[in-house]
Amino acid sequence: MREPGVDLARLVHTLELRWRGVLLRRSIVDALSVSLAVSLAVLLIRAAYALTFGPGTLVLLNASALVVALLAAAIARREPAQFLIDADRVYGLKSLLLSGYEFADAASARAFDDQRSQFERIVAARAQRMSGGIDPRRVYPARTPRRIAITGALATAVATVLLLDASGLFASAAAPYAETGLLLEDAGRRLAARAERDEELLDLAREFARLSELLRGDQIDRDEARRRVDSLSDRVEQQLRNLERTAPFDHDETELLPDAEAAIRGALQAGMSESDVVELFVRMRSEGETIPDFVEALEEAHERRPDTAFGLDEERLRELMEQLSRPQPPDDATDLTEELRESQRVLEQTGAGLIELTKGDDRQIGEALDSGVGRDAAPQRTQADEVPADDAASTRGDPGDGLEGGTAAAETGMDGDFRRPEGGPIFRELRGVVTEGTIMEIIIRDVPAEATSGLSEQERAIVIERVVEEAVARENPPPQLRSLVRNYFLRLAGTGANDERE
Amino acid sequence: MNANETWDPQIVERALAAGRRIREAQTEIGRAIVGHVDLVEQILVCLLCRGHALLEGVPGLGKTYLIKTVGEVLDLATSRIQFTPDLMPADIIGTNVLVRDEQGHQVIRFQKGPVFSQVLLADEINRATPKTQSALLEAMQEQNVTVAGRTYPLAPPFIVLATQNPIEMEGTYPLPEAQLDRFFFKLRVDYPAYDDLLAIVDRTTGGAPAVLARSLSAQDIVSFQELIRSVPASRTVADYAVRLVYATHPQREGATDEVRRFVRYGSSPRGAQGLILAGKVYALLDKRFAVSFDDVRRAALPALRHRLILSFQGEAEGVDTDDLIRRVIEVTPEGGT
Numbered sequence: 001m002r003e004p005g006v007d008l009a010r011l012v013h014t015l016e017l018r019w020r021g022v023l024l025r026r027s028i029v030d031a032l033s034v035s036l037a038v039s040l041a042v043l044l045i046r047a048a049y050a051l052t053f054g055p056g057t058l059v060l061l062n063a064s065a066l067v068v069a070l071l072a073a074a075i076a077r078r079e080p081a082q083f084l085i086d087a088d089r090v091y092g093l094k095s096l097l098l099s100g101y102e103f104a105d106a107a108s109a110r111a112f113d114d115q116r117s118q119f120e121r122i123v124a125a126r127a128q129r130m131s132g133g134i135d136p137r138r139v140y141p142a143r144t145p146r147r148i149a150i151t152g153a154l155a156t157a158v159a160t161v162l163l164l165d166a167s168g169l170f171a172s173a174a175a176p177y178a179e180t181g182l183l184l185e186d187a188g189r190r191l192a193a194r195a196e197r198d199e200e201l202l203d204l205a206r207e208f209a210r211l212s213e214l215l216r217g218d219q220i221d222r223d224e225a226r227r228r229v230d231s232l233s234d235r236v237e238q239q240l241r242n243l244e245r246t247a248p249f250d251h252d253e254t255e256l257l258p259d260a261e262a263a264i265r266g267a268l269q270a271g272m273s274e275s276d277v278v279e280l281f282v283r284m285r286s287e288g289e290t291i292p293d294f295v296e297a298l299e300e301a302h303e304r305r306p307d308t309a310f311g312l313d314e315e316r317l318r319e320l321m322e323q324l325s326r327p328q329p330p331d332d333a334t335d336l337t338e339e340l341r342e343s344q345r346v347l348e349q350t351g352a353g354l355i356e357l358t359k360g361d362d363r364q365i366g367e368a369l370d371s372g373v374g375r376d377a378a379p380q381r382t383q384a385d386e387v388p389a390d391d392a393a394s395t396r397g398d399p400g401d402g403l404e405g406g407t408a409a410a411e412t413g414m415d416g417d418f419r420r421p422e423g424g425p426i427f428r429e430l431r432g433v434v435t436e437g438t439i440m441e442i443i444i445r446d447v448p449a450e451a452t453s454g455l456s457e458q459e460r461a462i463v464i465e466r467v468v469e470e471a472v473a474r475e476n477p478p479p480q481l482r483s484l485v486r487n488y489f490l491r492l493a494g495t496g497a498n499d500e501r502e
Numbered sequence: 503m504n505a506n507e508t509w510d511p512q513i514v515e516r517a518l519a520a521g522r523r524i525r526e527a528q529t530e531i532g533r534a535i536v537g538h539v540d541l542v543e544q545i546l547v548c549l550l551c552r553g554h555a556l557l558e559g560v561p562g563l564g565k566t567y568l569i570k571t572v573g574e575v576l577d578l579a580t581s582r583i584q585f586t587p588d589l590m591p592a593d594i595i596g597t598n599v600l601v602r603d604e605q606g607h608q609v610i611r612f613q614k615g616p617v618f619s620q621v622l623l624a625d626e627i628n629r630a631t632p633k634t635q636s637a638l639l640e641a642m643q644e645q646n647v648t649v650a651g652r653t654y655p656l657a658p659p660f661i662v663l664a665t666q667n668p669i670e671m672e673g674t675y676p677l678p679e680a681q682l683d684r685f686f687f688k689l690r691v692d693y694p695a696y697d698d699l700l701a702i703v704d705r706t707t708g709g710a711p712a713v714l715a716r717s718l719s720a721q722d723i724v725s726f727q728e729l730i731r732s733v734p735a736s737r738t739v740a741d742y743a744v745r746l747v748y749a750t751h752p753q754r755e756g757a758t759d760e761v762r763r764f765v766r767y768g769s770s771p772r773g774a775q776g777l778i779l780a781g782k783v784y785a786l787l788d789k790r791f792a793v794s795f796d797d798v799r800r801a802a803l804p805a806l807r808h809r810l811i812l813s814f815q816g817e818a819e820g821v822d823t824d825d826l827i828r829r830v831i832e833v834t835p836e837g838g839t
Binding site: 079081082085088094095096098099100102103115116118119120121122123125 | 733
């Protein structure tokens with residue numbers, strides 16, 4: 001119930017309060033519509049790009065919008081006359097309230113002649129009487145702001161996204177590296193089991209576990225994750241080098257070297273190709289066989305060959321013997337080396353998984369990336385055991401054994417039979433973002449599978465691997481991409497990678 | 503009841519009576535003039551504001567008849583001058599002539615021209631030369647005439663109602679801006695609506711024309727003119743009128759884009775005066791004692807349309823000043839915020 005004696009000044013005050021309330025409501029709706037739109041966009045971006053921030057960010061964003069709305073409504077200023085203009089308009093009073101308010105001012109009234117002053121008094125009195133019937137709610141009705149529907153829709157959308165997020169539907173998107181994180185954790189656990197009391201290795205294992213936890217919990221941004229992967233990769237590589245340097249020397253085997261030399265010489269003279277010898281050597285070394293085993297296998301192999309005389313390259317034989325005379329690491333060191341290499345592979349996969357491809361990239365590179373990320377990660381551990389020994393050696397690219405063998409074989413000039421296509425029409429161009437600001441470009445000028453070779457399958461595999469290693473070394477891709485690029489080319493050549501994928 | 507609530511009850515009665523009687527006069531004129539309700543009202547507003555009106559319309563729309571009817575109903579002395587190119591100033595204001603007095607002596611006596619009336623119909627004013635047109639200036643502004651160093655006052659109320667044909671411009675002398683500015687209102691006489699034209703045909707081809715009653719006297723009009731000037735306008739309403747006028751100036755803040763493009767000069771201060779004065783009449787006619795925003799807006803078109811001088815571009819593109827003013831009204835806020 002309104003007081004009957006509400007004067008014009010009080011009416012102005014009442015109208016102002018009402019106006020401010022309506023303004024506040026509108027400001028809140030406007031601010032919320034903006035902040036909710038931003039929130040929704042942020043949530044979608046978060047889901048799509050795996051950004052790391054919690055719900056607190058959204059709460060802060062919307063709370064800030066509310067504060068801005070409050071401030072806007074609080075600091076808004078309006079001339080008192082404006083409220084009366086609005087009231088006059090709504091009630092159709094033809095400026096009566098406004099005129100009365102201004103004429104009620106005694107100074108204003110005295111400034112005019114008598115007749116005018118009389119009119120002013122009449123108007124002021126009429127306005128004063130009329131002011132009692134003015135309802136501020138009618139002047140400034142609490143209309144539903146136009147944006148309320150948009151704001152409601154946005155709020156619903158945000159709530160839906162949050163609910164879906166909470167229900168785990170976006171879990172894979174929100175934490176896209178969870179699977180990789182598990183691999184890292186597994187690798188770290190196995191590394192810790194092998195490390196025994198080696199503090200450096202234990203620390204490395206702990207780092208694996210820490211990175212795994214961060215990736216699974218989506219608590220680390222991609223750049224930081226990449227940095228940590230690179231750092232861990234370097235540390236693992238250093239461990240591998242240390243291990244190679246400190247491997248114990250088995251003196252017993254050196255005594256058997258003359259037998260091995262004789263066997264190799266005999267095999268070569270019997271027509272066995274140098275690449276076959278190297279391949280056999282690489283395979284048996286990787287399997288931890290002894291020199292007598294190698295000699296025996298060599299003899300069995302060349303006995304199956306026809307007796308065709310070949311010239312014996314003494315220099316080449318000497319190199320083979322040097323390799324043969326290298327120490328065979330003990331079993332536990334071999335296991336640790338294998339474990340470190342496995343860790344290295346996991347890191348490479350993790351690094352590859354952190355690569356973001358630009359839109360519209362070829363499906364082939366996507367598959368190539370996929371082959372190195374997550375999907376192949378788990379099977380790959382067992383592939384090392386399951387694939388044939390020669391493939392395992394060729395795909396591992398271990399400089400301590402397989403690679404040197406491959407390189408030695410290639411130096412005999414066999415790569416003349418396999419020509420890596422250069423120039424010519426571009427078959428396909430693929431571009432991918434490796435790190436921010438770095439774009440890797442792969443140009444395929446032809447389909448390597450169409451190349452012809454007169455070499456045997458084993459020889460070709462070794463040569464291809466050498467070519468691939470050279471390509472990887474020349475292009476110098478980031479560590480996390482090396483395996484990916486290597487497998488990709490191997491698959492193109494129809495060797496190891498295809499087998500791996502199967 | 504406080505001090506502000508004391509006033510002379512008679513003044514309310516006087517004001518209401520004035521409004522009522524003006525309405526009666528308007529109704530009486532309407533008995534003879536079919537349609538043109540707004541036009542009749544605007545002529546009365548002009549008269550009550552001590553202003554003059556320029557009526558623009560094609561021939562045959564009853565402009566002359568309207569003006570004669572106004573003079574008849576208001577009981578004012580009416581005279582008509584048909585402006586032609588050979589019309590001289592003396593033909594309007596009068597001249598000194600040599601005459602014999604009652605004693606037979608030759609004396610110079612001032613022979614009053616047709617300007618010495620209360621309602622002067624200046625028909626086709628743009629057909630006379632600027633020199634002759636300007637002969638009206640003093641009469642319109644000062645309400646007196648000076649001949650041979652002697653000033654002769656014109657009997658109040660005095661209103662010049664000039665007409666001009668907007669189409670036939672050949673052999674005409676467009677009114678200079680100074681002369682145009684003297685007209686309080688510029689009124690457009692539109693072609694009658696279908697029903698109005700039917701009524702006109704019926705009335706003018708039938709029997710004797712309607713006998714009109716004299717609703718007001720010159721004395722009444724003069725007192726109303728004084729009363730109207732006492733109607734107050736609030737500061738905010740006056741501010742609105744000034745802002746409207748300012749907005750017609752292309753170089754001023756608040757000018758619309760159209761004004762900036764098509765207007766060379768905006769309204770003179772007389773435009774703002776016209777808005778408030780006419781607003782006062784409208785308020786009184788509406789039984790109110792203070793000018794409202796609506797009153798100001800109602801007066802805007804007739805008070806400002808002839809005071810906006812179009813630029814070359816505006817002229818070339820045939821811009822209508824009414825459209826410019828409507829746009830100015832549209833964008834100018836009442837409260838200035």
